[in-house]
Amino acid sequence: MKPQKQTKIEHLFKRNYRVYCLLSYSYVAQWDIAEDIVQDVFVRLLSKQDNVILLNINAYVWRAIKNNSLKFISRNRKNETLDENCLSIPLPEEPLIEESNRALILQESINNLPPGCKSVFELCALDGHKYYSAADHLGISVNTVKTQMKKAYKIIRHDLKNYYLIVLFFLEN
Template sequence: MKNPEIFNQTYTTYWKKLNAFSYTMTQDKDLAQNIVQDVFVDLWERKEDLNISAIEPYLFRAVKNQVFKHYQNNRFDKTVLEDKFEDYIIDNFATIDPELTDLLYSLLDKLPEKRKEVLLMYKFQDMSIEQIADELGISKQTVKNQISAALKQLRAGMKEITWLLPYLFLSSKFLR
Protein backbone atom coordinates (compact mmCIF):
# COMPACT_ATOMS: atom_id res chain seq x y z
CA MET A 1 0.00 0.00 0.00
CA LYS A 2 3.11 2.18 -0.08
CA ASN A 3 2.42 3.08 -3.69
CA PRO A 4 0.08 6.12 -4.01
CA GLU A 5 -1.47 4.69 -7.19
CA ILE A 6 -2.42 1.44 -5.42
CA PHE A 7 -3.80 3.46 -2.51
CA ASN A 8 -5.90 5.61 -4.87
CA GLN A 9 -7.17 2.53 -6.68
CA THR A 10 -8.07 0.91 -3.35
CA TYR A 11 -9.83 4.08 -2.23
CA THR A 12 -11.79 4.31 -5.48
CA THR A 13 -12.69 0.63 -5.45
CA TYR A 14 -13.86 0.41 -1.83
CA TRP A 15 -15.12 3.86 -0.82
CA LYS A 16 -18.78 3.28 -1.79
CA LYS A 17 -18.96 -0.26 -0.37
CA LEU A 18 -17.35 0.77 2.91
CA ASN A 19 -19.52 3.85 3.19
CA ALA A 20 -22.67 1.76 2.62
CA PHE A 21 -21.46 -0.76 5.20
CA SER A 22 -20.70 2.00 7.71
CA TYR A 23 -24.07 3.65 7.07
CA THR A 24 -25.84 0.31 7.55
CA MET A 25 -24.31 0.09 11.00
CA THR A 26 -24.63 3.74 12.05
CA GLN A 27 -27.70 5.01 10.19
CA ASP A 28 -25.89 8.37 10.15
CA LYS A 29 -24.60 9.60 6.78
CA ASP A 30 -21.99 12.02 8.15
CA LEU A 31 -20.73 9.63 10.81
CA ALA A 32 -20.49 6.81 8.25
CA GLN A 33 -18.42 8.97 5.88
CA ASN A 34 -16.17 10.18 8.70
CA ILE A 35 -15.51 6.63 9.84
CA VAL A 36 -14.55 5.49 6.35
CA GLN A 37 -12.38 8.56 5.88
CA ASP A 38 -10.64 7.84 9.20
CA VAL A 39 -9.96 4.27 8.09
CA PHE A 40 -8.33 5.45 4.86
CA VAL A 41 -6.32 8.15 6.65
CA ASP A 42 -5.09 5.56 9.14
CA LEU A 43 -4.26 3.17 6.29
CA TRP A 44 -2.18 5.84 4.56
CA GLU A 45 -0.45 7.00 7.74
CA ARG A 46 0.49 3.42 8.70
CA LYS A 47 1.39 2.29 5.16
CA GLU A 48 5.04 1.68 6.12
CA ASP A 49 4.13 -0.51 9.10
CA LEU A 50 1.23 -2.55 7.72
CA ASN A 51 1.56 -5.89 5.96
CA ILE A 52 -1.92 -6.59 4.62
CA SER A 53 -2.47 -9.79 2.69
CA ALA A 54 -6.21 -9.21 2.10
CA ILE A 55 -7.26 -5.60 1.67
CA GLU A 56 -11.05 -5.97 1.42
CA PRO A 57 -11.54 -7.93 4.66
CA TYR A 58 -9.02 -5.65 6.36
CA LEU A 59 -10.97 -2.52 5.35
CA PHE A 60 -14.35 -3.95 6.35
CA ARG A 61 -12.97 -5.06 9.69
CA ALA A 62 -11.36 -1.64 10.22
CA VAL A 63 -14.68 0.11 9.51
CA LYS A 64 -16.56 -2.26 11.82
CA ASN A 65 -13.99 -1.68 14.56
CA GLN A 66 -14.17 2.11 14.12
CA VAL A 67 -17.96 2.01 14.37
CA PHE A 68 -17.76 -0.12 17.52
CA LYS A 69 -15.09 2.19 18.93
CA HIS A 70 -17.24 5.24 18.22
CA TYR A 71 -20.26 3.76 19.95
CA GLN A 72 -18.19 2.37 22.80
CA ASN A 73 -16.74 5.82 23.37
CA ASN A 74 -20.25 7.22 23.30
CA ARG A 75 -21.60 4.43 25.54
CA PHE A 76 -24.08 2.87 23.10
CA ASP A 77 -25.21 -0.74 23.08
CA LYS A 78 -22.89 -2.76 20.82
CA THR A 79 -25.33 -5.66 20.36
CA VAL A 80 -27.47 -3.58 17.98
CA LEU A 81 -24.37 -3.00 15.84
CA GLU A 82 -23.45 -6.67 15.89
CA ASP A 83 -26.94 -7.50 14.64
CA LYS A 84 -26.58 -4.94 11.83
CA PHE A 85 -23.21 -6.44 10.91
CA GLU A 86 -24.78 -9.90 10.72
CA ASP A 87 -27.62 -8.49 8.62
CA TYR A 88 -25.08 -6.93 6.26
CA ILE A 89 -23.25 -10.24 5.82
CA ILE A 90 -26.49 -12.12 5.18
CA ASP A 91 -27.76 -9.47 2.76
CA ASN A 92 -24.43 -9.25 0.89
CA PHE A 93 -23.64 -12.94 1.00
CA ALA A 94 -22.43 -13.18 -2.61
CA THR A 95 -19.72 -10.53 -2.19
CA ILE A 96 -18.25 -11.75 1.11
CA ASP A 97 -14.80 -13.34 1.52
CA PRO A 98 -14.75 -16.97 0.22
CA GLU A 99 -13.68 -18.47 3.55
CA LEU A 100 -16.54 -16.75 5.33
CA THR A 101 -18.84 -17.82 2.52
CA ASP A 102 -17.91 -21.45 3.23
CA LEU A 103 -18.96 -21.00 6.86
CA LEU A 104 -22.21 -19.37 5.79
CA TYR A 105 -22.92 -22.24 3.42
CA SER A 106 -22.45 -24.63 6.32
CA LEU A 107 -25.04 -22.60 8.24
CA LEU A 108 -27.36 -22.73 5.25
CA ASP A 109 -26.96 -26.51 5.11
CA LYS A 110 -28.30 -26.72 8.67
CA LEU A 111 -31.60 -25.15 7.60
CA PRO A 112 -34.55 -27.45 6.95
CA GLU A 113 -34.72 -28.20 3.22
CA LYS A 114 -37.90 -26.21 2.42
CA ARG A 115 -36.73 -23.21 4.49
CA LYS A 116 -33.37 -23.24 2.73
CA GLU A 117 -35.05 -23.45 -0.68
CA VAL A 118 -37.30 -20.47 0.10
CA LEU A 119 -34.40 -18.38 1.41
CA LEU A 120 -32.21 -19.15 -1.59
CA MET A 121 -35.00 -18.24 -3.98
CA TYR A 122 -35.59 -14.99 -2.12
CA LYS A 123 -31.98 -13.87 -1.54
CA PHE A 124 -30.05 -15.37 -4.46
CA GLN A 125 -32.60 -15.61 -7.23
CA ASP A 126 -34.19 -12.27 -6.29
CA MET A 127 -37.66 -13.79 -6.49
CA SER A 128 -40.53 -11.95 -4.84
CA ILE A 129 -42.58 -13.52 -2.06
CA GLU A 130 -45.46 -13.87 -4.49
CA GLN A 131 -43.28 -15.59 -7.12
CA ILE A 132 -41.94 -18.04 -4.53
CA ALA A 133 -45.44 -18.81 -3.27
CA ASP A 134 -46.62 -19.48 -6.84
CA GLU A 135 -43.56 -21.59 -7.70
CA LEU A 136 -43.81 -23.77 -4.59
CA GLY A 137 -47.60 -23.82 -4.31
CA ILE A 138 -47.65 -22.36 -0.80
CA SER A 139 -49.18 -19.24 0.70
CA LYS A 140 -47.39 -15.89 0.77
CA GLN A 141 -47.60 -15.95 4.56
CA THR A 142 -45.83 -19.31 4.64
CA VAL A 143 -43.07 -17.87 2.43
CA LYS A 144 -42.73 -14.87 4.77
CA ASN A 145 -42.63 -17.17 7.81
CA GLN A 146 -39.97 -19.39 6.20
CA ILE A 147 -37.80 -16.40 5.27
CA SER A 148 -38.12 -14.94 8.74
CA ALA A 149 -37.31 -18.26 10.42
CA ALA A 150 -34.34 -18.87 8.09
CA LEU A 151 -32.86 -15.42 8.75
CA LYS A 152 -33.37 -15.88 12.48
CA GLN A 153 -31.61 -19.25 12.36
CA LEU A 154 -28.74 -17.82 10.26
CA ARG A 155 -28.31 -14.90 12.66
CA ALA A 156 -28.15 -17.30 15.59
CA GLY A 157 -25.51 -19.30 13.73
CA MET A 158 -23.62 -16.10 12.87
CA LYS A 159 -23.44 -15.20 16.56
CA GLU A 160 -21.75 -18.55 17.16
CA ILE A 161 -19.07 -17.90 14.52
CA THR A 162 -18.60 -14.14 15.05
CA TRP A 163 -15.47 -14.77 17.09
CA LEU A 164 -13.89 -16.36 13.98
CA LEU A 165 -14.32 -13.31 11.74
CA PRO A 166 -11.04 -11.56 12.60
CA TYR A 167 -9.10 -14.77 11.96
CA LEU A 168 -10.82 -15.31 8.62
CA PHE A 169 -10.10 -11.76 7.55
CA LEU A 170 -6.45 -12.02 8.56
CA SER A 171 -5.93 -15.32 6.79
CA SER A 172 -7.62 -14.34 3.54
CA LYS A 173 -5.47 -14.05 0.44
CA PHE A 174 -7.46 -11.38 -1.41
CA LEU A 175 -4.57 -9.12 -2.42
CA ARG A 176 -0.87 -9.94 -2.68
Protein backbone atom coordinates (compact mmCIF):
# COMPACT_ATOMS: atom_id res chain seq x y z
CA MET A 1 0.00 0.00 0.00
CA LYS A 2 1.33 3.44 -0.96
CA PRO A 3 1.74 6.19 1.61
CA GLN A 4 -0.95 8.84 1.53
CA LYS A 5 1.58 11.58 0.64
CA GLN A 6 2.72 9.74 -2.48
CA THR A 7 -0.81 9.10 -3.74
CA LYS A 8 -1.72 12.73 -3.13
CA ILE A 9 1.30 13.90 -5.13
CA GLU A 10 0.62 11.41 -7.93
CA HIS A 11 -2.98 12.57 -8.15
CA LEU A 12 -1.84 16.20 -8.29
CA PHE A 13 0.69 15.33 -11.00
CA LYS A 14 -1.82 13.43 -13.16
CA ARG A 15 -4.56 16.00 -12.74
CA ASN A 16 -2.47 19.16 -13.37
CA TYR A 17 0.49 17.98 -15.45
CA ARG A 18 -0.53 19.88 -18.59
CA VAL A 19 -1.26 23.09 -16.66
CA TYR A 20 2.12 22.91 -14.94
CA CYS A 21 3.83 22.31 -18.28
CA LEU A 22 2.05 25.33 -19.73
CA LEU A 23 3.24 27.43 -16.80
CA SER A 24 6.84 26.40 -17.37
CA TYR A 25 6.46 26.79 -21.13
CA SER A 26 5.32 30.39 -20.65
CA TYR A 27 8.81 31.09 -19.30
CA VAL A 28 11.13 28.78 -21.25
CA ALA A 29 9.23 28.62 -24.58
CA GLN A 30 10.34 25.02 -25.21
CA TRP A 31 7.85 22.25 -24.54
CA ASP A 32 10.36 19.47 -23.87
CA ILE A 33 12.28 21.65 -21.40
CA ALA A 34 9.00 22.61 -19.70
CA GLU A 35 8.10 18.94 -19.27
CA ASP A 36 11.54 18.21 -17.81
CA ILE A 37 11.20 21.04 -15.31
CA VAL A 38 7.77 19.84 -14.15
CA GLN A 39 8.98 16.27 -13.80
CA ASP A 40 12.08 17.39 -11.86
CA VAL A 41 9.90 19.33 -9.41
CA PHE A 42 7.74 16.28 -8.75
CA VAL A 43 10.71 13.94 -8.40
CA ARG A 44 12.23 16.28 -5.81
CA LEU A 45 8.86 16.54 -4.07
CA LEU A 46 8.54 12.77 -3.85
CA SER A 47 12.08 12.39 -2.58
CA LYS A 48 11.51 14.85 0.29
CA GLN A 49 11.53 13.27 3.71
CA ASP A 50 8.19 12.35 5.24
CA ASN A 51 8.66 14.72 8.17
CA VAL A 52 8.24 17.73 5.87
CA ILE A 53 4.58 18.78 5.80
CA LEU A 54 3.40 21.14 3.08
CA LEU A 55 0.20 22.98 3.89
CA ASN A 56 -0.61 23.96 0.30
CA ILE A 57 1.13 21.52 -1.98
CA ASN A 58 -0.36 23.02 -5.16
CA ALA A 59 1.04 26.47 -4.34
CA TYR A 60 4.40 24.90 -3.51
CA VAL A 61 4.52 23.08 -6.87
CA TRP A 62 3.41 26.19 -8.76
CA ARG A 63 6.15 28.31 -7.16
CA ALA A 64 8.79 25.60 -7.61
CA ILE A 65 7.99 25.27 -11.33
CA LYS A 66 8.12 29.02 -11.80
CA ASN A 67 11.44 29.33 -9.94
CA ASN A 68 13.03 26.40 -11.79
CA SER A 69 11.91 27.84 -15.12
CA LEU A 70 13.48 31.19 -14.25
CA LYS A 71 16.69 29.45 -13.15
CA PHE A 72 16.80 27.63 -16.47
CA ILE A 73 16.44 30.93 -18.34
CA SER A 74 19.17 32.63 -16.34
CA ARG A 75 21.58 29.70 -16.80
CA ASN A 76 20.99 29.63 -20.56
CA ARG A 77 21.23 33.40 -20.91
CA LYS A 78 24.83 33.19 -19.74
CA ASN A 79 25.61 30.76 -22.55
CA GLU A 80 24.00 32.72 -25.38
CA THR A 81 26.26 34.52 -27.80
CA LEU A 82 25.47 38.10 -28.67
CA ASP A 83 24.39 38.73 -32.20
CA GLU A 84 25.43 42.02 -33.77
CA ASN A 85 21.82 42.78 -34.70
CA CYS A 86 20.66 42.56 -31.08
CA LEU A 87 23.08 45.30 -30.06
CA SER A 88 21.44 47.99 -32.15
CA ILE A 89 17.90 49.24 -31.93
CA PRO A 90 16.48 50.54 -35.17
CA LEU A 91 15.26 54.07 -34.61
CA PRO A 92 12.63 55.73 -36.75
CA GLU A 93 13.70 58.38 -39.22
CA GLU A 94 11.89 61.16 -37.36
CA PRO A 95 11.47 61.41 -33.61
CA LEU A 96 8.12 60.02 -32.50
CA ILE A 97 7.45 62.66 -29.93
CA GLU A 98 9.69 65.66 -29.75
CA GLU A 99 11.69 66.44 -26.64
CA SER A 100 9.42 69.38 -25.83
CA ASN A 101 6.34 67.14 -26.00
CA ARG A 102 7.94 64.70 -23.56
CA ALA A 103 8.63 67.54 -21.17
CA LEU A 104 5.03 68.73 -21.54
CA ILE A 105 3.68 65.27 -20.77
CA LEU A 106 5.89 65.02 -17.68
CA GLN A 107 4.99 68.54 -16.52
CA GLU A 108 1.28 67.83 -16.97
CA SER A 109 1.64 64.68 -14.91
CA ILE A 110 3.41 66.61 -12.14
CA ASN A 111 0.72 69.32 -12.22
CA ASN A 112 -1.99 66.66 -11.77
CA LEU A 113 -0.46 65.42 -8.51
CA PRO A 114 -2.39 66.14 -5.30
CA PRO A 115 -1.18 69.42 -3.72
CA GLY A 116 0.79 67.95 -0.80
CA CYS A 117 2.27 65.26 -2.98
CA LYS A 118 3.24 67.82 -5.61
CA SER A 119 5.04 70.10 -3.17
CA VAL A 120 7.02 67.18 -1.71
CA PHE A 121 7.88 65.90 -5.18
CA GLU A 122 9.02 69.30 -6.40
CA LEU A 123 11.23 69.83 -3.37
CA CYS A 124 12.86 66.39 -3.46
CA ALA A 125 12.95 65.40 -7.13
CA LEU A 126 13.15 68.76 -8.89
CA ASP A 127 14.98 70.97 -6.38
CA GLY A 128 17.23 68.21 -5.04
CA HIS A 129 16.37 68.48 -1.34
CA LYS A 130 17.01 65.49 0.90
CA TYR A 131 13.98 63.91 2.53
CA TYR A 132 14.80 65.24 5.97
CA SER A 133 15.36 68.73 4.54
CA ALA A 134 12.03 68.66 2.72
CA ALA A 135 10.31 67.38 5.87
CA ASP A 136 11.80 70.22 7.90
CA HIS A 137 10.89 72.81 5.25
CA LEU A 138 7.28 71.61 5.00
CA GLY A 139 6.85 70.86 8.70
CA ILE A 140 6.01 67.19 8.20
CA SER A 141 7.70 63.93 9.17
CA VAL A 142 10.33 62.18 7.04
CA ASN A 143 8.01 59.18 6.74
CA THR A 144 5.31 61.43 5.29
CA VAL A 145 7.82 62.69 2.73
CA LYS A 146 8.72 59.11 1.81
CA THR A 147 5.06 58.16 1.48
CA GLN A 148 4.27 61.22 -0.66
CA MET A 149 7.28 60.55 -2.93
CA LYS A 150 6.21 56.93 -3.38
CA LYS A 151 2.70 58.12 -4.23
CA ALA A 152 4.03 60.72 -6.69
CA TYR A 153 6.24 58.23 -8.50
CA LYS A 154 3.35 55.78 -8.74
CA ILE A 155 1.05 58.42 -10.27
CA ILE A 156 3.70 59.71 -12.70
CA ARG A 157 4.66 56.17 -13.72
CA HIS A 158 1.00 55.44 -14.43
CA ASP A 159 0.61 58.65 -16.46
CA LEU A 160 3.74 57.98 -18.51
CA LYS A 161 3.01 54.29 -19.03
CA ASN A 162 0.93 54.92 -22.14
CA TYR A 163 3.57 57.23 -23.58
CA TYR A 164 6.28 54.59 -23.29
CA LEU A 165 4.03 51.88 -24.70
CA ILE A 166 3.49 54.03 -27.80
CA VAL A 167 7.23 54.60 -28.15
CA LEU A 168 7.99 50.88 -27.80
CA PHE A 169 5.29 49.99 -30.32
CA PHE A 170 6.79 52.27 -32.95
CA LEU A 171 10.35 51.16 -32.21
CA GLU A 172 9.45 47.52 -32.83
CA ASN A 173 7.90 48.22 -36.24
